[in-house]
Amino acid sequence: MQFRSKNSAxxxxxxxxxxxxxxxxxxEAKNISLEAMNAKALVARAGDNVRTFKPITDFMVELANDTxxxxxxxxxxxxxxxxxSLAELHSSDANLRFAKAQQKxxxxxxxxxxxxxAKMAYNQHHQQSVQLRRHMRKLFxxxxxxxxxxxxxxxxxxxxxxxxxxxxxxxQASLEGIVVKLEKAANRIKHIATKCxxxxxx
Amino acid sequence: MKVIKLHEGxxxxxxxxGRDEERPSKIIDTNQYMIKTTNHAIMLDPxxxxxxxxxxxxxxxxxxxxxxxxxxxSHQDPDIISSLGLWDKTLPHAELHAPWLWEGFLRHFGCxxxxxxxxxxxxxxxxxxxxxxxxIPAHYMHSSGNFSVYDPQAKILMSxxxxxxxxxxxxxxxxxxxxxHVDKMRLFHQRWMPSNRAKKDWVRRVRQLDIEYxxxxxxxxxxxxxxxxxxDWLDELEVGTGIK
Numbered sequence: 001m002q003f004r005s006k007n008s009a010x011x012x013x014x015x016x017x018x019x020x021x022x023x024x025x026x027x028e029a030k031n032i033s034l035e036a037m038n039a040k041a042l043v044a045r046a047g048d049n050v051r052t053f054k055p056i057t058d059f060m061v062e063l064a065n066d067t068x069x070x071x072x073x074x075x076x077x078x079x080x081x082x083x084x085s086l087a088e089l090h091s092s093d094a095n096l097r098f099a100k101a102q103q104k105x106x107x108x109x110x111x112x113x114x115x116x117x118a119k120m121a122y123n124q125h126h127q128q129s130v131q132l133r134r135h136m137r138k139l140f141x142x143x144x145x146x147x148x149x150x151x152x153x154x155x156x157x158x159x160x161x162x163x164x165x166x167x168x169x170x171x172q173a174s175l176e177g178i179v180v181k182l183e184k185a186a187n188r189i190k191h192i193a194t195k196c197x198x199x200x201x202x
Numbered sequence: 203m204k205v206i207k208l209h210e211g212x213x214x215x216x217x218x219x220g221r222d223e224e225r226p227s228k229i230i231d232t233n234q235y236m237i238k239t240t241n242h243a244i245m246l247d248p249x250x251x252x253x254x255x256x257x258x259x260x261x262x263x264x265x266x267x268x269x270x271x272x273x274x275x276s277h278q279d280p281d282i283i284s285s286l287g288l289w290d291k292t293l294p295h296a297e298l299h300a301p302w303l304w305e306g307f308l309r310h311f312g313c314x315x316x317x318x319x320x321x322x323x324x325x326x327x328x329x330x331x332x333x334x335x336x337x338i339p340a341h342y343m344h345s346s347g348n349f350s351v352y353d354p355q356a357k358i359l360m361s362x363x364x365x366x367x368x369x370x371x372x373x374x375x376x377x378x379x380x381x382x383h384v385d386k387m388r389l390f391h392q393r394w395m396p397s398n399r400a401k402k403d404w405v406r407r408v409r410q411l412d413i414e415y416x417x418x419x420x421x422x423x424x425x426x427x428x429x430x431x432x433x434d435w436l437d438e439l440e441v442g443t444g445i446k
Contacts, residue, residue, distance in 0.1 A: 096254045105263065108263040110265060113268060117292050
C-alpha cells in the first residue's frame with residue numbers, strides 16, 4: 001500500500017466509492033447467512049446421512065457473521081477515510097497558499113508575522129497526512145482480512161464438495177447446490193474486495 | 203497586487219488592493235479595502251480564495267497580521283469572502299461583521315475561530331480607536347442582506363457592488379471620465395440589482411452623507427463630483443432587467 005499525495009484530490013471520491021461498492025458485499029454476506037440456515041435445516045432433517053456436513057454449516061454461519069461485521073467496519077472506515085482525505089486536501093491547499101503568501105511577501109516589513117501561521121498550516125497538513133496514512137492502513141488491513149476469509153471459504157467449498165459427493169443420493173443435489181452458492185458468494189466478495197483495494201491504490 | 207492609499211489622516215488610513223496581475227484570467231477583478239487605525243485594522247470585502255495569498259502578502263507590507271482584528275463582508279458572494287476559511291486560520295481572534303441573514307451560509311466557507319458578528323437589518327456602528335464606521339443598509343443592492351460602509355472622518359463610502367464596473371485588465375483605479383465610465387457600469391447595475399425600490403432607498407440614505415470617495419468592490423473609485431453624478435445616474439436607471 002502506497003499513499004501518493006498527487007492523487008489526494010481524487011482519493012476522497014475513491015474512498016466514498018468503496019463504501020458504495022461494499023453494499024454489494026453485504027448483500028452477498030446475507031445470502032451466505034441464508035444458505036447457512038438452509039444447510040442447517042437440511043442437516044437436521046437428514047440426520048446421520050449428512051453428519052459430516054454439520055461443521056461446514058457452522059463455518060458458513062460464522063463466515064456470514066464475520067463478513068457482515070467486516071463489511072460494516074470497512075464501510076465505516078471508508079467513510080472516515082473519505083472525510084480524512086478531504087481534510088488532508090484542504091490542509092494541503094491552505095499550506096500551499098500560506099507558503100505562497102510568505103514567498104510573495106519576502107520583502108514586506110511584517111513578513112515575519114506570517115511565520116507562526118504558516119508553521120501552523122504546515123503542522124496541520126503534516127498531522128492530516130499522518131491521520132490519512134493511519135486510516136489507509138486500517139482499511140487495507142480490513143480488506144486483507146475479508147480476502148483471507150474468502151480464501152478460507154474456497155478451501156471449505158472444496159472439502160464440502162467431497163462431503164456432498166459421499167452423502168446419500170437424496171441429499172446430494174441439495175448439498176451441492178449449497179456449496180455452489182457459497183463458492184459463488186465467496187468469489188464475488190473476493191472480487192469486490194480486490195476491486196476496492198485497486199480503487200484505493202489508484 | 204496594486205495598493206493605493208486612499209486616505210491618510212491623523213488617526214487612520216484607507217488602503218485599496220486590486221488589479222492583481224497574477225489573478226487567474228477567468229476570475230472577476232475585485233477591490234479589497236483595509237482601514238488601519240492605531241491599534242487595529244479592518245478588511246472590507248477581503249476577497250475570494252484564489253486571491254488569498256496575494257492579499258495576505260500585500261497586507262503584511264502595511265500591518266503586522268495580528269493587527270487585523272476585524273473583517274467585514276458586505277454580502278455572501280464568493281468574490282467577497284470565499285477566503286474566509288483561510289482568514290479563519292490566519293486571524294483566529296478576529297471578528298467578522300456581516301449581514302445576519304447570511305450567517306448560516308457564510309459559515310460554509312469555514313468560520314470556526316473567527317467570531318461572527320451579525321449585522322442587524324437597520325445597520326450599526328463600529329468604533330476602532332478614534333474612528334467610528336457606519337454599516338449602512340444596502341439590502342437588495344444586489345444581495346438580499348447587504349451593507350455599505352461609511353467613514354465620516356475620511357468621507358469614504360465603501361459601496362460593495364454598487365458602483366461596480368466591468369473594466370479591462372490594467373484599468374485605472376479612479377474614474378477619469380464619468381460619461382465614458384457609465385457604459386461600463388450600466389449592464390452590471392441593470393442586471394445585478396433587482397429592485398428599483400431598494401435602489402431608491404439606498405440612494406436616499408447615501409445622499410444624506412458627505413462623501414469624498416465612493417469605493418466599489420469592482421471597477422474604479424469615484425471621487426468628488428463624480429459621486430453625486432453616480433447617485434443621479436443610478437437614481438434614474440431602470441434595474442432588474444433580467445425579467446423582460
